[in-house]
Amino acid sequence: MGVRPEDGGTPDRLPEMFSLPEVVLTESKRGPLIGPGKPVMNLSAADGTRFATLHDTTPKRGKPTYTLTDRAGRTVMTVAVGPGKPHRMPFVFTDGRGRPAGGVRLRNSLFSTLGLRVSADESADVLCLDRTALAGSAWLVKDDSDAELVRVTVSSAAGVTLRQRYEIRFDPRLTAPQRRALVGAVITLQALRRWLAGD
Structure with a gap:
């Protein structure tokens, strides 16, 4: 499947998928996030309606890169390893036209999944996506009053295959660019x- 830039429509209008109260990212099959062109995850609404597919678009001898495309094959966003210190490896996001759309920095050391620091292109606010327990199945973003802004819950999508399924629930106060950045953060998390598992 080819990956081509977003075309048509209003340039700054984000897709419908970033206006929903909940979206789901599911592994398309159990396997490593490697292999250029390979579909690795699907992004759907809570009712199962598929919006987009995540592909591994890592260039040969390049840094890991993943591209989310809609059903028409248009690029929605790209998640790629960016420059930075190896132990605090950042991921950077771009939108369908290749413009900066935020990114993620690890709270702790390389490959730690305890906490991600997420920023969106249109907001200076940093959202702290933290795991609720060392081996927990949920990650939260909370506001200053300790109320939940985001809850990410991971489970197995299909029993013995151990395909991972991430439910992402958004507070209505979050903007579309923030939601897009948080979807990018969950791709980073996966x-x-x-x-870390050696896949």
């Missing part, structure tokens, strides 16, 4: 978890 990549880190697979690398």
Whole structure:
């Protein structure tokens, strides 16, 4: 499947998928996040309606790169390893036209999944996506009053295959660019978890 830039429509209009109260990222099959062109995850609404597919678009001898495309094959966003210190490896996001759309920095050491620091292109606010327990199945973003802004819950999508399924629930106060950045953060989280497991 080819990956081509977003075309048509209003340039700054984000897709419908970033206006929903909940979206789901599911592994398309159990396997490593490697292999250029390979579909690795699907992004759907809570009712199962598929919006987009995540592909491994890592260039040959390049840094890991993943591209989310809609059903028409247009690029929605790209998640790629960016420059930085190896132990605090950042991921950077771009939108469908290749413009900066935020990124993620690890709270702790390389491959730690305990906490991610997420920023969106249109907001200076940093969202702290923290795991609720050392081996927990949920990650939260809370506001200054300790109220939940985001809850990410991971489970197995298909029993023995151990395909990972991430439910992402958004507070209505979050903007579309923030939601897009948080989807990028969950893609980052999945990549880190697979690398850590040796997949």
